[in-house]
Amino acid sequence: MSERTLVLVKPDGVARGLVGEVIARIERKGLKLAALELRTADRATAEQHYAEHDGKSFYGDLVDFITGGPLVAIVVEGVRAVPAFRQLAGGTDPVEKATPGTIRGDFGTEVQYNLVHGSDSAESAEREIKIWFPNL
Numbered sequence: 001m002s003e004r005t006l007v008l009v010k011p012d013g014v015a016r017g018l019v020g021e022v023i024a025r026i027e028r029k030g031l032k033l034a035a036l037e038l039r040t041a042d043r044a045t046a047e048q049h050y051a052e053h054d055g056k057s058f059y060g061d062l063v064d065f066i067t068g069g070p071l072v073a074i075v076v077e078g079v080r081a082v083p084a085f086r087q088l089a090g091g092t093d094p095v096e097k098a099t100p101g102t103i104r105g106d107f108g109t110e111v112q113y114n115l116v117h118g119s120d121s122a123e124s125a126e127r128e129i130k131i132w133f134p135n136l
């Protein structure tokens with residue numbers, strides 16, 4: 001059964017020219033792009049997106065980082081799209097958790113600057129898609 005997930009190529013990924021790399025991996029996996037936009041997020045959008053982390057030590061830096069430059073927001077669709085993209089992304093920490101062969105494992109070293117976001121459940125995906133693509 002097909003489902004949707006929300007992917008962000010975060011500002012570090014855009015700055016490093018990795019948008020094409022991320023999209024290529026999504027497509028090679030057999031997932032489809034349903035919507036895509038390059039934009040700079042405002043604070044309200046970033047705060048909504050990361051609401052679950054409000055109060056954590058890294059929250060302020062995270063919102064600064066996500067709003068600090070253009071990012072690419074993508075709705076990805078396909079069978080098991082949520083876990084499939086999490087597999088492509090790799091674990092949150094690009095060195096300790098993400099393995100080589102994953103986006104974070106291949107291209108990242110820092111926990112904050114880990115290049116991509118992918119929704120962690122189908123429910124989170126629908127919540128996040130409403131934030132980034134309210135008309136979809």
Ligand code: IDP
Nearest residue numbers: 053058062091092111112113114116117118120
């Ligand atoms: P996820 O992106 O792998 O789902 P979350 O735990 O939801 O990971 O964290 C959201 C984002 O917050 C991470 O992708 C990363 O950019 C940042 N982050 C998470 N933990 C830390 C930390 O300990 N220090 C700095 N940034 C962090």
